Amino acid sequence: MESHSDAELISKTLQVEHKLFYFDLKENPRGRFLKISEKTSATRSTIILPSSGISWFLNLFNYYLTSDDQDLFSKELQLDSKVFYFDVGENRRGRFLKVSEASMSRNRSTIIIPAGITGDEGWAAFRNILAEINEALGLFSMSNQNSEASERLVGLSDDVGAGFIATQSTPQAEINSERPAEIPAQDDIGVNLGASKVIRVDQKRFFFDLGNNNRGHFLKISEVAGPDRSSIILPLSGLKQFYEVLGHFVEISKDRIEGTTSANVRTVDHPER
Numbered sequence: 001m002e003s004h005s006d007a008e009l010i011s012k013t014l015q016v017e018h019k020l021f022y023f024d025l026k027e028n029p030r031g032r033f034l035k036i037s038e039k040t041s042a043t044r045s046t047i048i049l050p051s052s053g054i055s056w057f058l059n060l061f062n063y064y065l066t067s068d069d070q071d072l073f074s075k076e077l078q079l080d081s082k083v084f085y086f087d088v089g090e091n092r093r094g095r096f097l098k099v100s101e102a103s104m105s106r107n108r109s110t111i112i113i114p115a116g117i118t119g120d121e122g123w124a125a126f127r128n129i130l131a132e133i134n135e136a137l138g139l140f141s142m143s144n145q146n147s148e149a150s151e152r153l154v155g156l157s158d159d160v161g162a163g164f165i166a167t168q169s170t171p172q173a174e175i176n177s178e179r180p181a182e183i184p185a186q187d188d189i190g191v192n193l194g195a196s197k198v199i200r201v202d203q204k205r206f207f208f209d210l211g212n213n214n215r216g217h218f219l220k221i222s223e224v225a226g227p228d229r230s231s232i233i234l235p236l237s238g239l240k241q242f243y244e245v246l247g248h249f250v251e252i253s254k255d256r257i258e259g260t261t262s263a264n265v266r267t268v269d270h271p272e273r
Contacts, residue, residue, distance in 0.1 A: 050080060096113060204224065
């Protein structure tokens with residue numbers, strides 16, 4: 001996943017007993033990801049976590065820190081094409097949490113986080129860094145959305161005409177919901193124009209803007225992925241047909257759509273793997 005084009009956003013280091021852990025939040029044209037490396041005197045191991053999975057890691061660490069269960073269950077976390085395995089073990093040094101990443105594109109990789117000498121301070125420190133990065137990630141997302149909204153306001157004179165409605169930025173907590181943008185007064189934008197919408201799918205954002213120009217009314221659908229942007233202009237006369245075709249593909253793909261989620265966590269019966 002890494003390349004020379006990766007930009008480093010956040011870098012943190014944590015020492016737990018004899019191990020060093022490096023946390024590097026990075027970004028490339030495909031999106032943001034968190035690289036977590038474990039280094040001892042003899043070895044170095046790395047897992048790579050999509051940014052969408054940081055909050056899931058945080059939830060699982062909270063489970064291992066706060067659960068009242070005598071025996072902590074193993075867990076599996078599925079994120080897109082990757083699966084992460086969480087297993088608690090114990091050796092002469094004490095308890096540890098083993099986190100393994102398995103995917104089609106990389107060999108299986110594992111990091112081992114000691115619980116700590118007294119209590120679970122090692123896991124707590126690890127969790128706290130995840131929380132800091134997750135909070136910073138939210139600020140980055142809001143900053144980017146505000147910047148993008150400004151770009152769209154500047155671009156009102158492009159090929160869609162004066163009837164273009166700029167989509168307002170959406171806070172991160174609402175990024176997956178469809179929320180109408182504020183619409184200027186009709187005298188400023190023309191007549192018969194509806195609300196704009198924005199949705200997020202994986203690492204892409206899709207903007208839906210209803211507008212008009214001297215050729216008539218249209219729906220502009222823009223796809224934004226990292227620095228890349230492309231758009232299609234759909235005349236309103238074809239909107240119903242477009243809707244029917246989309247409905248056809250939703251129907252024939254229903255089983256696959258319902259079986260695909262951004263993340264899935266399940267408890268594993270057998271901790272030893």
